[in-house]
Amino acid sequence: MFGKTLLTIGIILVAIVWLRNARRARIQEEQVSAGGGRTSPASSAPRSRLNDYRFAAWLFLALMIGSGAYLYYLRWQDEHAVVTVILHRDGSNEPVTYQVLKNELGNRAFTTIDGVRVTVAASERMEVRGL
Numbered sequence: 001m002f003g004k005t006l007l008t009i010g011i012i013l014v015a016i017v018w019l020r021n022a023r024r025a026r027i028q029e030e031q032v033s034a035g036g037g038r039t040s041p042a043s044s045a046p047r048s049r050l051n052d053y054r055f056a057a058w059l060f061l062a063l064m065i066g067s068g069a070y071l072y073y074l075r076w077q078d079e080h081a082v083v084t085v086i087l088h089r090d091g092s093n094e095p096v097t098y099q100v101l102k103n104e105l106g107n108r109a110f111t112t113i114d115g116v117r118v119t120v121a122a123s124e125r126m127e128v129r130g131l
Contacts, residue, residue: 012060020052079103083130085110090123102131 027048083105085098098118104111105128109119120126 008063012056012063015059016052016056019055020048023048023052081130082113083128085118086127086129087118087120088125088127095127 079102081102082099083102085100085105087096087098089096098110098116099113100110101113108126109117111117
């Protein structure tokens, strides 16, 4: 997890440096063509740097919102996965099988896809497949 975070920060920093250099080169070309060959990098540097930081802040914000939404979607998708619950009873030879959403599983109880609430007795053994 820490490595992924460092990789993301590194990519953001490389993008900022690359965009800043590209913008600086473009501004200098515009000034050369408009000013007859004379450049004034001192006047454009603070404005360009402010725009670079603003762009980096918006890029970071978009990245954080996007990654947060993606992680929320993955968690939601995992919680709504269908698992199979098999109950083995002491007096019965054949087990009873239920289809359950993963977020509906509890310690000794669950709710099936059909809406039936099942409580597992102490004498029963619950087996969950598909986790």
